[in-house]
Amino acid sequence: MTQSAPGRLRVATTSLAGCFGCHMSFLDIDERLFELAQHVVLDRTPLTDIKRCGPCDVGLVEGGVCNAENVHVLREFRRNCRVLVAVGACAINGGLPAQRNHLDLGTCLQEVYLTEPGLARGCMPDDPELPLPLDKVHPLHEVVKVDYFLPGCPPPAEAIWSFLADVVAGREPRVPRELIRYD
Amino acid sequence: MSGRESFLLDGTPVPFAPGETVMQAALAAGHYIPHLCYHRDFKPHGSCKVCTVRAGGQTVASCTLPAQPGLEVESATPELEDNRRTLVQMLFVEGNHFCPSCEKSGNCLLQAVAYELGVLSADLDHLFPSRPIDASHPDLLLDFNRCILCELCVRASAEVDGKGVFALSGRGIGKHLIVNAESGRLVDTAIAATDKAVDVCPVGVILRKRVGFAVPIGRRRFDVAPVSAQAKGDAPRPPREKERR
Amino acid sequence: MAAMPATAPTVDPFLDQVLARHGADASALVQILRDAQARDGWLPPATITYLAARLGVPRARVEGVAGFYAFLYTSPAGRYRVLFADNVVERMAGSEALRERLCTSLWIERGKVSEDGLVSVDTTSCTGMSDQPPSLLVNGRAIAGLDERRVDEIAELVREQVPLDAWPAALFAIDDNVRRRDVLLASDLAPGEALRASIARGQDEALERAGNERSWRERMPALPQGPALTLEEIKHSNLRGRGGAGFMTGLKWEACRTAPGPVRHVVCNADEGEPGTFKDRVLLARHADLVIEGMTVCAYVVGASSGFLYLRAEYEHLLPGLRETLARRRGAGLLGARIAGVPGFDFDIAIHVGAGAYVCGEESALIESLEGKRGIPRNRPPYPVTHGYRQQPTVVNNVETFCAAALVAARGGDWFRSIGTPRSAGTKVLSVAGDCARPGLYEYPFGVTVREVLADCGARDPQAVQVSGPSGICIGAAEFDRRLGFEDLPTAGAFTIFDGSRDMFEVARGYAHFFAHESCGFCTPCRVGTTLLCNAMDKVAEGKGSRHDLARIERLNRLLQASSHCGLGHTACNPVLDTMKRFRPAYERRLCSTQFEPAFDLDGALARARAMTGRDDAGAHLLDESPGAAEAERAR
The missing domain is CATH 3.30.70.20 (Alpha-Beta Plaits)
Incomplete structure (x- = not known):
C-alpha cells in the first residue's frame, strides 16, 4: 500500500491536538476503502506508521495546533502536500483543546505540576524531548495556508468520501451543502 | 395578493403591504434572505448586516429597507453572498x-x-x-x-x-x-x-x-430542513393576530 | 437566592442635587453621569444603581450608557486623570516620549492607576490641538504645546497634589493660530445683525408679495414673511454643510420647516472629532456669537423653539465663554422669548457636553446621545429633519455651517454664491497641521489648490496631505494641484501634512487604530472589521505580513464599504487603501517574501511555557520557516 504507484494519488494524514475521531470517521467510509485503495497510496499516517511525510498530493490534518511539535508536523505537511486539508472542528477552529484558551497557560502548568493537592513531589517537566505548549491552541489556518476545510466533529464519513472522490476524479472539491455540519 | 403593489427580488415580483420592509415582504412570500438579528416579533434592528442587499445602486440592510413599488432588489448575487x-x-x-x-x-x-x-x-x-x-x-x-x-x-x-x-x-x-x-x-x-x-x-x-x-x-x-426552506416561519404575523396577542 | 450586595445609601444629597439640576430626566443621562462622576472621579456601581432607581430606568441601561463613552469611567481612574492626545500629528511632535517621561517621573505604568489612587496616564483620541501639539487633558482640561519642561512641571504639580484650579494659568493657555482670514474669520457682524436682516426681509413689500406666492407654513403672525424669504436666501446662496457630506443647507432647513409636528429643534454639531481638525475650537472661542446667530436664524426660518449645542467633551474648556455668550444674548433679547421683539419667536439653546465618542459626530448618533443614550447611529430613513430629537423635526448643522448661514442671512445669497466655485459656494476654514512652519487656521474661498495651501503654511518637502482627516482622502505630491471643493476634494477642514521623512504606512496604521477605538460596535462589519484591520496592520508593522494579509485587508475594505451601518465603517479603510495605492513601497518593504505568514508570533507563543519550565534549548523555540526549507527537504 505504501509503494508508489503511477497514476495513484499519494495521501498523508495526521492528528495534531485531536482525538483521532476524524480518522475514525475516515474509516467509516467502510467498503469504499477498497475502492479508494485503487486510486490512493498512503504516505505518512497512523495507518502506515510512516514517521515522516514525503511529497504528497493530499494531506489530511486533524486536530488543532497546541504545541511546538504540532507546528513542526503541520509545517512538514504543508511543505510536502500539494493540497492541505483541515479536517474537523479542532483543525478548523481549535475545537475542544481550544477551550483552554481563556486560561493562563502558566497558571495551568503550575496547578497541574506544582500545586495540585495530592501531588507528592511536584516538579515542572523540563525534558527537552517534550514539546512545549503554545499559550493558546490555534486552528491550522492561523499557522500555515490551508487549501480546504472539512468541518464537523467529526466530519461525516460521506463528506470525507465526497471530498476524496472529487480529488481522485480531478474535480474541484466541493462539500455538498447537506454534508456541512459543525457538530 | 392581486392588486397589491410589488417590488422585484432577484427578478421575481414580491407583493408587499404598506409599511412593510423588503425583508418582511420577502419572507411572507416565502423568499429567504439570510438574516440573524431580524425577528418577526420585533422592529427591524439592522445591526448584523447579513441581510444586506443591493437596491437603487446602493447596498443596504433589507430588514430596514422600506419596500417600494418597482424597487429592484438584488440579493442572491455572488458578491453579496461572499460578503x-x-x-x-x-x-x-x-x-x-x-x-x-x-x-x-x-x-x-x-x-x-x-x-x-x-x-x-x-x-x-x-x-x-x-x-x-x-x-x-x-x-x-x-x-x-x-x-x-x-x-x-x-x-x-x-x-x-x-x-x-x-x-x-x-x-x-x-x-x-x-x-x-x-x-x-x-x-x-x-x-x-x-x-x-x-x-x-x-x-x-x-x-x-x-x-x-x-x-x-x-x-x-435546522437538521430537519435548511433555514432557507423555513422562510415563511420567520415572516411577520398578520396584524390581526398580533393585536389579539 | 444570593444575598443582594450592599446598595447605595437611601439618600445621597450630592446625587440628588445632580439629578435636580437636570430635572431628574433620563433623557439627560449623559449630562447626569458626567456631573455624578465629578465626586469620585469615576462611577462606582452604587452610584449607577442609585441614579437608575431615582430615574426609574433599568440599571443596565445606565450602566450601558456609562460603558459607552470614553470619558465616563466604571472603574477608578485616579484623582488626576492625564490623557495624552494620541493622533499622528501628536506623535510626530513627540507625544510618546513625553508620555513615557511623565509615567517614569510619576512611577506609574501607562493605563494603570497609581497604587495610592492619585494619578493615571493614558491616551485618548485627537483633542483638537493639532496646531499646538503635543497636548493632553488633565481631568478634562486641555494643556497644549507640551515639552519636557512642561511635563516635568505637571509631574511636580501632581506629586504635590496641587488642586487643578491652583495650577499656573499659563499652563492652560491655548493659542488661536488664525493665519489666513476671509469673509468668515474676518467677519465683524454685530450680534443680532443677521437676525435683524432676516426679520427685515419680511417688511419689504415687493418681497412680501413675491413670498406670498410661495407656499409656506408659519406660526409667527406679526412678520410672517421673514422666515420664508430668509430660507430663499439660504437656498439661493448654495450653502452646503461644512461637516463633510455637503448636503444643501437650504434643503435641509426647508425639509425641517415643512415636516409635520408642533415642536422643532436646532442642533449645532460641535462634536469635532476628526483627527487633525480644530477649527470649531477657534470658531466657538472667538466667533461664538456668529455660531449662535446662525442657530437663531435657523430657528427663525424653521420655526424651532429649542436648540442644543453638542460640545465635544475635549472642548469643555470652551464652556465658560459659551455660557457667557448665551447669557449676554439673552440679555440683549437675541435668545429667549420674543427674540428681537418678534412675538412668538421664542428660542433658547442648551449646551450638551459629550463624553468622548467620535461617532457622535454622526448626526443621528449625536441625537441619541442628546437623548441620554448610547451614541449609536439610527436606521435611516426617517431622517432627523422629520424624526430627530425626541422624534421631532430637527436640523443638525456643523459649527461652521451656522457661521456661514449667519453671513448669508446678513449679506444675502447673491453675495455668498459669488465666492468660491459654482458647486462650492463660499469659503472653507482649514485646520492645517503636521509638517509645516505655520500650523493653524486658514480660510480660503473654495477652489483653492492644495499646493497654494502648502505654500502659505510653509510646508517643506511635503510628500502627502490627508485631506478631511482619516475619513477623507490621502493624496500624494502628484495631486497637489487638485482643488478643495465638492467638485474635486471635498473636505470638512482637516488638512494634515506629511513631509518626506514620514512613514505613510505608520500614518495609516495609526488611523486604523483610531477607527477601531471609535467604532460604536453596533454593526458586525465595523465592530469586527476595524479590529481585524488593526491586527492585520500590526502584523505587517512587525514585519510578519505577507501578500495574503494585504489581500485580506482589501477584502475587509470591500465588506466595510458595502455593509457598514454608517460613515465611520464606510471610511475606516480609506487611509489604508489610499496609502497602499500611493505609497506602495511603504508596505512592500515590510512584507515577507512568503505568500503566507502565521497569524501570531509562534516563538512568542512559547514564551510562557519557556518561563515556566526554565527551558531555552533549541526545541523550546520555533524559528521562522525559511522560504527555502521546502526545497532543502526535497533535495535531501
Whole structure:
C-alpha cells in the first residue's frame, strides 16, 4: 500500500491536538476503502506508521495546533502536500483543546505540576524531548495556508468520501451543502 | 395578493403591504434572505448586516429597507453572498463558538445561516476573547462566548417582558451583553425561565438548565430542513393576530 | 437566592442635587453621569444603581450608557486623570516620549492607576490641538504645546497634589493660530445683525408679495414673511454643510420647516472629532456669537423653539465663554422669548457636553446621545429633519455651517454664491497641521489648490496631505494641484501634512487604530472589521505580513464599504487603501517574501511555557520557516 504507484494519488494524514475521531470517521467510509485503495497510496499516517511525510498530493490534518511539535508536523505537511486539508472542528477552529484558551497557560502548568493537592513531589517537566505548549491552541489556518476545510466533529464519513472522490476524479472539491455540519 | 403593489427580488415580483420592509415582504412570500438579528416579533434592528442587499445602486440592510413599488432588489448575487459569508465568519472569530459542545447546535440560527452560505471555516484569525459564563441563576445559564450581539434578548426583555433584564455596554469590539444587577449576575435580576427574552436567543447564550439535549442532535430545527426552506416561519404575523396577542 | 450586595445609601444629597439640576430626566443621562462622576472621579456601581432607581430606568441601561463613552469611567481612574492626545500629528511632535517621561517621573505604568489612587496616564483620541501639539487633558482640561519642561512641571504639580484650579494659568493657555482670514474669520457682524436682516426681509413689500406666492407654513403672525424669504436666501446662496457630506443647507432647513409636528429643534454639531481638525475650537472661542446667530436664524426660518449645542467633551474648556455668550444674548433679547421683539419667536439653546465618542459626530448618533443614550447611529430613513430629537423635526448643522448661514442671512445669497466655485459656494476654514512652519487656521474661498495651501503654511518637502482627516482622502505630491471643493476634494477642514521623512504606512496604521477605538460596535462589519484591520496592520508593522494579509485587508475594505451601518465603517479603510495605492513601497518593504505568514508570533507563543519550565534549548523555540526549507527537504 505504501509503494508508489503511477497514476495513484499519494495521501498523508495526521492528528495534531485531536482525538483521532476524524480518522475514525475516515474509516467509516467502510467498503469504499477498497475502492479508494485503487486510486490512493498512503504516505505518512497512523495507518502506515510512516514517521515522516514525503511529497504528497493530499494531506489530511486533524486536530488543532497546541504545541511546538504540532507546528513542526503541520509545517512538514504543508511543505510536502500539494493540497492541505483541515479536517474537523479542532483543525478548523481549535475545537475542544481550544477551550483552554481563556486560561493562563502558566497558571495551568503550575496547578497541574506544582500545586495540585495530592501531588507528592511536584516538579515542572523540563525534558527537552517534550514539546512545549503554545499559550493558546490555534486552528491550522492561523499557522500555515490551508487549501480546504472539512468541518464537523467529526466530519461525516460521506463528506470525507465526497471530498476524496472529487480529488481522485480531478474535480474541484466541493462539500455538498447537506454534508456541512459543525457538530 | 392581486392588486397589491410589488417590488422585484432577484427578478421575481414580491407583493408587499404598506409599511412593510423588503425583508418582511420577502419572507411572507416565502423568499429567504439570510438574516440573524431580524425577528418577526420585533422592529427591524439592522445591526448584523447579513441581510444586506443591493437596491437603487446602493447596498443596504433589507430588514430596514422600506419596500417600494418597482424597487429592484438584488440579493442572491455572488458578491453579496461572499460578503455575507465574511460577516458570519467575523461573528465566529469574534466569540468562542464550539458547536460540538453547544446545546443549541441544530437549533442555532448562526450555525444554520453559516450552513446555508456554505461556510466551511472562519478563515479569519480568531480573537479568542475571555468571556466567563454566568451560571448563578437556578434555572438559566448565560454563556456569553456565543453572543452575536443581535440585541433580541435586550428588545424582548424590555418590550415584551417589561423587565429590562438585558442591555449592552462597552463599545466597538468591547461591546458586550450585561444584565440588570449591580452584582452583574443573572440571579439578581427579575428574569424568569418563561420570559420571551429566554426563548428569543438565536444562538446558545441563554439556555434553560436541566433540559439539555431533550431533542437529539440530528432531529433539531435546522437538521430537519435548511433555514432557507423555513422562510415563511420567520415572516411577520398578520396584524390581526398580533393585536389579539 | 444570593444575598443582594450592599446598595447605595437611601439618600445621597450630592446625587440628588445632580439629578435636580437636570430635572431628574433620563433623557439627560449623559449630562447626569458626567456631573455624578465629578465626586469620585469615576462611577462606582452604587452610584449607577442609585441614579437608575431615582430615574426609574433599568440599571443596565445606565450602566450601558456609562460603558459607552470614553470619558465616563466604571472603574477608578485616579484623582488626576492625564490623557495624552494620541493622533499622528501628536506623535510626530513627540507625544510618546513625553508620555513615557511623565509615567517614569510619576512611577506609574501607562493605563494603570497609581497604587495610592492619585494619578493615571493614558491616551485618548485627537483633542483638537493639532496646531499646538503635543497636548493632553488633565481631568478634562486641555494643556497644549507640551515639552519636557512642561511635563516635568505637571509631574511636580501632581506629586504635590496641587488642586487643578491652583495650577499656573499659563499652563492652560491655548493659542488661536488664525493665519489666513476671509469673509468668515474676518467677519465683524454685530450680534443680532443677521437676525435683524432676516426679520427685515419680511417688511419689504415687493418681497412680501413675491413670498406670498410661495407656499409656506408659519406660526409667527406679526412678520410672517421673514422666515420664508430668509430660507430663499439660504437656498439661493448654495450653502452646503461644512461637516463633510455637503448636503444643501437650504434643503435641509426647508425639509425641517415643512415636516409635520408642533415642536422643532436646532442642533449645532460641535462634536469635532476628526483627527487633525480644530477649527470649531477657534470658531466657538472667538466667533461664538456668529455660531449662535446662525442657530437663531435657523430657528427663525424653521420655526424651532429649542436648540442644543453638542460640545465635544475635549472642548469643555470652551464652556465658560459659551455660557457667557448665551447669557449676554439673552440679555440683549437675541435668545429667549420674543427674540428681537418678534412675538412668538421664542428660542433658547442648551449646551450638551459629550463624553468622548467620535461617532457622535454622526448626526443621528449625536441625537441619541442628546437623548441620554448610547451614541449609536439610527436606521435611516426617517431622517432627523422629520424624526430627530425626541422624534421631532430637527436640523443638525456643523459649527461652521451656522457661521456661514449667519453671513448669508446678513449679506444675502447673491453675495455668498459669488465666492468660491459654482458647486462650492463660499469659503472653507482649514485646520492645517503636521509638517509645516505655520500650523493653524486658514480660510480660503473654495477652489483653492492644495499646493497654494502648502505654500502659505510653509510646508517643506511635503510628500502627502490627508485631506478631511482619516475619513477623507490621502493624496500624494502628484495631486497637489487638485482643488478643495465638492467638485474635486471635498473636505470638512482637516488638512494634515506629511513631509518626506514620514512613514505613510505608520500614518495609516495609526488611523486604523483610531477607527477601531471609535467604532460604536453596533454593526458586525465595523465592530469586527476595524479590529481585524488593526491586527492585520500590526502584523505587517512587525514585519510578519505577507501578500495574503494585504489581500485580506482589501477584502475587509470591500465588506466595510458595502455593509457598514454608517460613515465611520464606510471610511475606516480609506487611509489604508489610499496609502497602499500611493505609497506602495511603504508596505512592500515590510512584507515577507512568503505568500503566507502565521497569524501570531509562534516563538512568542512559547514564551510562557519557556518561563515556566526554565527551558531555552533549541526545541523550546520555533524559528521562522525559511522560504527555502521546502526545497532543502526535497533535495535531501
